[in-house]
Amino acid sequence: MRTDPLIPMVAQVTHIRTDTPDVKTFRVVGPDGKKPFAHIPGQCAMLSMPGVGEALFSITSSPTNEEYLEFSIKKCGCVTSWIHAIEPGQQVTLRGPYGNGFPVDTDFAGKDLVFIAGGIGLAPLRSVINYVRHYRDRYGAVDIVYGARSKADLVDYEEILQEWCQEDGIRVHLTIDNAQPDWDGHVGFVPNYVKELGFDTGKTVVMCGPPVMIKFTLAGLEELGFRRDQVYTTFELKMKCALGKCGRCNIGDKYVCKDGPVFRLDQMTELPDEY
Amino acid sequence: MQERVIEKAAQLLESGACARVLGWKTGEFFYDVTPAVFTSAQQVRQEMVFSPFCGANLSKYLIAESRKEGKVGVFLKPCDSFSFVQLQKEHRILRENVYAVGVQCQGMSDIEALKALGLRGITAVQAEEDRLTVSTLYGEKTVALEEALSLRCRSCKSRALHDCDELIGDQGRDLDTDRFGEVARLEAMSPEERFAFWRSQLSKCIRCNACRNVCPACSCEKCVFDDPNSGVQNKAAADPFEEDLFHIIRAFHVAGRCTDCGECTRVCPQHIPLHLLNRKLIKDMNALYGPYQAGSDFDSKPPMLTFTQEDPEASIITEGRGIQ
Amino acid sequence: MKKWELSRLQELFEAIAAQEPLYIPTDVSGQPTFALWQPGMALTRELNTVRSAKDLFFPQVEELVKFKVEGKKIQVLDPQVQIRDQVVFGVRACDARSFDILDSVFLAEPADTYYRDRRAHTTVMTLACTHPEESCFCTSLGIDPQAPGGDVSCWIEGEALYLNANTPKGQALLSRLPLDEGEKPEADRSVFDRLPLKDLDLTRFGEKKLLDWFHSPKWGELSQSCLGCGTCTFVCPTCQCYDIRDFDTGHGVQRFRCWDSCMYSDFTMMAHGTNRPTQLERFRQRFMHKLVYYPADHGGQVGCVGCGRCLRKCPISMNIVKVARALGEEEV
Numbered sequence: 001m002r003t004d005p006l007i008p009m010v011a012q013v014t015h016i017r018t019d020t021p022d023v024k025t026f027r028v029v030g031p032d033g034k035k036p037f038a039h040i041p042g043q044c045a046m047l048s049m050p051g052v053g054e055a056l057f058s059i060t061s062s063p064t065n066e067e068y069l070e071f072s073i074k075k076c077g078c079v080t081s082w083i084h085a086i087e088p089g090q091q092v093t094l095r096g097p098y099g100n101g102f103p104v105d106t107d108f109a110g111k112d113l114v115f116i117a118g119g120i121g122l123a124p125l126r127s128v129i130n131y132v133r134h135y136r137d138r139y140g141a142v143d144i145v146y147g148a149r150s151k152a153d154l155v156d157y158e159e160i161l162q163e164w165c166q167e168d169g170i171r172v173h174l175t176i177d178n179a180q181p182d183w184d185g186h187v188g189f190v191p192n193y194v195k196e197l198g199f200d201t202g203k204t205v206v207m208c209g210p211p212v213m214i215k216f217t218l219a220g221l222e223e224l225g226f227r228r229d230q231v232y233t234t235f236e237l238k239m240k241c242a243l244g245k246c247g248r249c250n251i252g253d254k255y256v257c258k259d260g261p262v263f264r265l266d267q268m269t270e271l272p273d274e275y
Numbered sequence: 276m277q278e279r280v281i282e283k284a285a286q287l288l289e290s291g292a293c294a295r296v297l298g299w300k301t302g303e304f305f306y307d308v309t310p311a312v313f314t315s316a317q318q319v320r321q322e323m324v325f326s327p328f329c330g331a332n333l334s335k336y337l338i339a340e341s342r343k344e345g346k347v348g349v350f351l352k353p354c355d356s357f358s359f360v361q362l363q364k365e366h367r368i369l370r371e372n373v374y375a376v377g378v379q380c381q382g383m384s385d386i387e388a389l390k391a392l393g394l395r396g397i398t399a400v401q402a403e404e405d406r407l408t409v410s411t412l413y414g415e416k417t418v419a420l421e422e423a424l425s426l427r428c429r430s431c432k433s434r435a436l437h438d439c440d441e442l443i444g445d446q447g448r449d450l451d452t453d454r455f456g457e458v459a460r461l462e463a464m465s466p467e468e469r470f471a472f473w474r475s476q477l478s479k480c481i482r483c484n485a486c487r488n489v490c491p492a493c494s495c496e497k498c499v500f501d502d503p504n505s506g507v508q509n510k511a512a513a514d515p516f517e518e519d520l521f522h523i524i525r526a527f528h529v530a531g532r533c534t535d536c537g538e539c540t541r542v543c544p545q546h547i548p549l550h551l552l553n554r555k556l557i558k559d560m561n562a563l564y565g566p567y568q569a570g571s572d573f574d575s576k577p578p579m580l581t582f583t584q585e586d587p588e589a590s591i592i593t594e595g596r597g598i599q
Numbered sequence: 600m601k602k603w604e605l606s607r608l609q610e611l612f613e614a615i616a617a618q619e620p621l622y623i624p625t626d627v628s629g630q631p632t633f634a635l636w637q638p639g640m641a642l643t644r645e646l647n648t649v650r651s652a653k654d655l656f657f658p659q660v661e662e663l664v665k666f667k668v669e670g671k672k673i674q675v676l677d678p679q680v681q682i683r684d685q686v687v688f689g690v691r692a693c694d695a696r697s698f699d700i701l702d703s704v705f706l707a708e709p710a711d712t713y714y715r716d717r718r719a720h721t722t723v724m725t726l727a728c729t730h731p732e733e734s735c736f737c738t739s740l741g742i743d744p745q746a747p748g749g750d751v752s753c754w755i756e757g758e759a760l761y762l763n764a765n766t767p768k769g770q771a772l773l774s775r776l777p778l779d780e781g782e783k784p785e786a787d788r789s790v791f792d793r794l795p796l797k798d799l800d801l802t803r804f805g806e807k808k809l810l811d812w813f814h815s816p817k818w819g820e821l822s823q824s825c826l827g828c829g830t831c832t833f834v835c836p837t838c839q840c841y842d843i844r845d846f847d848t849g850h851g852v853q854r855f856r857c858w859d860s861c862m863y864s865d866f867t868m869m870a871h872g873t874n875r876p877t878q879l880e881r882f883r884q885r886f887m888h889k890l891v892y893y894p895a896d897h898g899g900q901v902g903c904v905g906c907g908r909c910l911r912k913c914p915i916s917m918n919i920v921k922v923a924r925a926l927g928e929e930e931v
Contacts, residue, residue: 001677005709006843006856007664010673050666050673050852051845077870078503091673093666237874238867240843245704245711246859247840248867250888252809253895272813274874274884303924304733304795307916310824331915336824386911395646398733398795412733412790475628481650481659483860485828485914501865510842511660511857542914544649544830545630 005243008048008093011036014068016088019155020148023120024084025060025072028094035068036094041104041127042234042262045096046242047071048079055079056239056257059097060123062130072123072155098242099261102128102206102232107264111204112140116217118147118190118209122155124234124261125208133167143199147175147190147213151183173197191216194224201225207233211275218265228266235261235275251275276378279443280325280350283376285316287348293374294345297336299329305400306386310336312347325350327384327402330425332538334358334368335491341369349373352380353447354427356437357534357570358491363438364573365532367494377436379444381405382420382428385541389423427537427550430454437571454535455558457551473519479545480518482511486539486549492529492569526552531560531579534570563587601762601773602781605755612636614776615686619722622655622687624648633687642689646732647906651836652694653701655687656717659833659858663713663843666852676851682716686772688724692747693737693906695725697836700904703897704839722772723749724762729786734907736796736920742905745786754783801901801923804890812891813883817925822882824915829860831918832885834908840866861885886922 001007015027028047030036039045039059048054055077061070075084083092102108113132117125132139144164148154154174165172175186175193186193190213199205205221207214214233221231237249237256244258252271254260268275280298287293300311301324310331313319332355340347351359356377362368389397389409396412405420432454434447461469487493487500499505500521509521526533526549535557539549560567564578564586603611615621621636624643631643632650665676698718705714725747728735737744746752750769754761761783764770791797804812832838842859845852859866861884867873875881893902909918 001675002664002680002712004663004712006711007675010675048845050668050854051847053845054843054854080870087671090671093673093675236869238869240841243709243711244707245839245841246843246856247861247888248859250884250892252813253892270809272810272887274880302916303910303920307910307918307921309916309921311820312823395730396733396790412731412793479628479630479632481829481833483828483830483833484863485826485830488826488828489914501863503865510844510859510863542826542828542830544834544912 005095006241008046008054008095009036010091011047011094013086013090013092014088016086019072019157020153022075022084023072023123023153023155024075025070025156026083027061028069028071028092029067030094035066037069037097039063039069039097039127040101041131042101042124043097043099044242044257044261045069045071045094045098046239047083048093049082050093052082053079054093054240056098056236056242058124058127058234058261060126062127062134064131064134072120072126074120096242098257100259102234102262104128104131107232108132108204108206109138110140112142112200112202114143114145114199114203114205116145116190116194116205116207116209118213119149119153120155121207121209121213122146123208125206126156126159128206129164133164133170136167136169141203142170143173143197143203144170145173145175145190145194145197147177147188147193149177150180151176189213189216191220195220198224199226201230203230205231207231228269229264231265232262233265235263237275276443277325280376280378281319281323283441283443284313284319284323284348284350287374287376288313288319289316292346293348295340295343296348296350297333297340298323298350299325299331299333304398306389306397312336312340325378326400327382327407327420327423328386328400330383330385330541332358332489332491332536334362335489335494337368337373338362338494341372343372346372346374348376350376350378351436351439352378352383353434353436354380354431354534354536356435356439357433357568358536359570360437360573361532361534361570362491362494364570364577365494375439375441377439377442377444377446379436379442379447380434382424382431384420384423385425387546388425389418392418392422394418425537425541426548427540430456432535432568433571435571438573455554457548458555458558461551461555476547477519477522479547480522481545482509482518482521483544485542485544486522487525489538489542490525490529491534491536491538492532493525522547522549522552526556529553530556531567531577532569533557534568600780600782601764601776601778602783603760603762603778605758605760608642608760609639611760611776612640612688613638615688615772618686618772618775620683620685622685624689633689636688646728646730646735647691647694647908649834649908649912651697651834651906651908652687652690653697653836653839655685655721656698656714657701657705657839657841657858660855661713661857662853662855664854666854668852680713680716682713682720684720684722686722686724688753689726690723690747690749691728691906692725692742692744693735693904694836695723695748696737696740696742696904697906698723700837700893700900700902701839703900722751722768724751724753724769724772725749727752727754727786729755729790731790731794732907732911733795734910735794735905736799736907737905738791738794738797739799740801740901740903740905744791745788754786756783756786759783796905796920799920799923800927801890801903801905801919802894802899803927804901804923805894805899809891809895812926813887815926817928818879818883821886821917821922821925822879825862825878825882825917826914827862827864827878827881828914829858829862830912830914831909832860832862833858834912836904836906836908837889837902838885861888886919889919890923890926
């Protein structure tokens, strides 16, 4: 059998959890029933169904999980529609891990962390958050600001309530775009909420969400006095190879698949804003 | 001619009659002329060119340009004016936003035609009347324009200018060239020979889509071959047979709308005589449904969009060998 | 240096082909292209092929892997890619340089094994240029068209072909051929000094900030008549972007890759849209990559080899020379 980075392994979906009307979380193991490979929080993997296509997804489980990988996937295109229709036991192909991941053991070490996410943007951060929870003593205070269109659109809501909210030293700030009857939490957009919360400017920010959220949140953070080199985010662009060769995710002199997907925002200042 | 075209363009902009003018822009050499939008008379005088190397048909650009603010002036050669009319028939151009200047044509040349004469390293061409003086890295040579005509201009159907607001040169008239001669030669081949001919030609295709993208009849917003939802999306074929199909499907899709402008063959980097596919269909439609020339008028009904009880039902199935 | 009588070139081809498949630039249906040599097949008289020599290592379409899908089960099948030793004759200096650029992408870790294996199994015999076209500008990129690289460099002077091995692979090939010894006469280089583009400077784009070039007001005008076709990309020896697609044969799924073009509207299209919505952005990406991004990442090496193919083949005659000139008009 030929070995090439583009030739995937077979993996199996063992559990499927419905998070929101358009987001499901898939638990994936390798052919031997074990976790397919180790990864760093923020790294991605190529999932595919032969005949349907291949696409890059963020690994949402924490590296500290020794049993499986998880992917939280929003239904929006061809591959994601297919994967939303499968049942447990379905095999898929898998290759990875790809990308740089978050600097959890270096830049983040000893820091107070503020996670800011919008919608499905929580998926890539969940890996980091659970990693930080696992090695709680290596980090300072943790704030999580998470917003979605409605309560039903909050990804990982159960995990947030049952685990994150219960933990000392972690403050979870949830918000939804519009008021609804069964919601007594904050209502409003993430960028405004972040400004209202007014974080200490010594903290490190990890952010992921739709481009418009990133843009306005960043402006708000800068108003609060944060510098761009304190803010990390992760990008999503069209990718085919994930090896820095097919050319698709090239922005400036960077390839998002190998030089990213995690960037510190001051590194992006030198790059064309084609993301 | 060049002076009159440039003066007209400058005048259209200076007088405010047009907000911008579509023409051809000078390049590094004489032959690498680029279609361009000019917005000032100064720019026109500096960069605009009209020479036997301005082969590019500007009419397709009007789809986008006529939808922008203000009036757009455009220079159309006779064959371009057929596309102009046809695109209007297909409601693709907003005519009221266009000021069309027809430019009479003596036939266009191109670098490939000069290369076919054995010229290499061509650095400059001086066009005078019916002659071209060609300077090359290896010496100078004078050739008759007729010898250096583009392939498509050798079988030009018409020098009549259609639907122009103003003319530079005369109105022109239809020509009596042997337009279907090459098609007839292909028809005279045995099916095996013909298959071999098209196989050898179409297998050169690199699927760059230049033919489709330049074609004034290919004005779909999203081509089925680019649409992931079409089921036939395809970027490159594993089997050359798929390229054959691409070109044949495209020829059928533009049948009855193709004005025979020859841009497909002009732009093909592999010199595939794609216009012959279109011409074969034009010839067949003429034979089956009566003479029809796409883009020659606004009133005639395209043969593939009309039905009469007298229409012949000829097909490969009923006739066995297609239309002879 | 080795020597062979030009009038007996077919015999040399025969001797090489007896050992390994041989590719030469020849005319196929009127177009110069690299093709598998068969008895009687002559070298093209054109300076260079329409498609570049990259085809030999990075074909337009190639199968990567196969799958068998049954119910919920998937089986990954060996594509059984056969990569044999082969020789290519007649690669020009520009295309030979393009291999360095392709290598920097495909051989970077993790290496692309399909490309790597083809490179390793191919002996490249280059051929020096004597009659450049006006569109040639390799000399402005520091390439010497009369000293082409590759495993074996070849020159045609007078009635003889001269050959010189540059690598052990080249030496091995030449040692297996019945060649004479000879010294090639000094060639006349004067025509290269008359090339109209010899003073073109494509190497200055590192002088300004990347974003300054990106935000140049020239891009709108330069890209306004671009048809968005892939001609420049596909004839370019250094363009290497690709797409990966699946084809369901009914008996299994073939996963293949094919050339792709950043000029195409679907290149960066995702379910929720594209980051390069108009032809301006796509056009800019192609030229920025060649002139600014690639050099920034590769020690100043420009992603162009001056072969001039895009000058000849662009349907609207827009090309890297015009782009560089237009951008260059702005002050650094």
